[in-house]
Amino acid sequence: MTVLVGRVPGSDPGPGALVLGTRLARALGGPLVVCTVASPGDADAHADAAPVVDGVDVETIVVEDRSVPGGLARAAHAQHASVIVLGDAPPGPGSVGARLARSADVPVALAGDRAVHDGPITRVTCAFGGGRHAPRVLATAVDLARRTGASVRVASFGPQRGPTVPPEAGLHAEEIVVEQWRDQMLAAQRAALAELGVTDAETVAAAEASVEEAVESIGWDDGEILVVGANAAGAATRVLLGDPGGAIVRGAPVPVVLTPGTTTLA
Template sequence: MTVLVGRVPGEEPGSGALVLGARLARALGGPLVVCTVTSPGDGTPAGPAPAVDGVEVETTVVEDRSVPGGLARAAHARQAAVIVLGDAPPGPGSVGARLARSADVPVAVAGDSAVHDGPVTRVTCAWGGGRHASRVLATAVDLARRTGGSLRVASFGPQRGTTVPSEAGLHAEEVVVEQWREQMLAAQRAALDELGVTDAETLAAAGATVEEAVMGIGWDDGELLVVGANAAGAATRVLLGDPGGAIVRGAPVPVVLTPGTTTLS
């Protein structure tokens, strides 16, 4: 299964995107293709392939007026299972945002923190319900199985009780949050049962903000977070608004944005 890394011209060989791409290539057992997108007629050569232990690496250059468009075209031509970028984190108008909106394969984003270069230890799926939720979970299940990592399913929500002045209001907010938590856990377990998964951890975390809820559940250095590119309704809202955008912003580990219409295979 080919892993395609989108490389920015002049990017250092040890960049987060390349380290994350190498981790995924080792886990998926396929080659790594480092792709640079240049403007038509630019003439930039592909350059030498970086040395990566245990992974076959090649470089390629694609000419396109759009970096996301060029990467999507290269991924299709190479039948890549995933595209890896170094956005930190992907925000409105970034390559990651535009590619996640249009790509038909998962987009893994290294982020701005140091990327762990060891094996994948755990895969967490952000569960929010909705039309594509089961397929997003299927991608996370597939990724966990292929990498050998454990699986965790988590829902995140804001607990706005601190903004309610009365004691009665605080209690009412706590009741609402607890009902939400029970609904999310029940939906998670039902979706896992449909996929035949019995060994996944499930949780529903609420915080003063969604970002706080994300940060509060504890993360491994070797972890990946899978988020649906349609998690907040329209495809772009995962990068623009709550709850999807807040989950991406709060994640301290690399994020895999998936369209929720296909697994890695």
């Protein structure tokens, strides 16, 4: 299962991207390909020497494309890559990560400065939104956990005051709505896990003053990875640009894997 780390000419892919790519390659048992996307006809574009990584076969390649996301997506297809790793942390509007998450048909892992842990993947948390894509996103998270020997956690995040609770309604009404939301999300999580035959996953539904604070509140391990659906907020790019998906990505203190909702990594 090939892991593709993307970079652009004249830049380093970043230590976080290489560390995360190495962790995934070791866990998935496949090679690591570091891919540079160069403009067509760029005479200076060349494949750098492959870094030496203990226990992982590493290759460097160059592809020519006018679009960095397009070049990476094409390279991932040619290399039969299971995941693309980038250094975005977090990606913003118009970034390579945002555009690639919209167009790629494989998961996109975002490392940035968060992938400082170089040990094994110990837990996979799935951000569960309860929409029609949620079961498929959960299936990807479960598949990643099974392949890496990690435990599974399913988490839903929300703001303390929902859009249906006006401020004048009072604290008691707000608490009732939040508890109803928690009950609904936990029930949906358990049903989706049962469909996948998973019986030992942790489930949590956290509501705080903001989605970012809800993400922070559940606690995170050094060896953890968060899986988020690229369609979590409707249109694919809204997971990076708007609430609640964008807030989850921004608040995550661990590497994030954006998935289009395929049921497996391969």
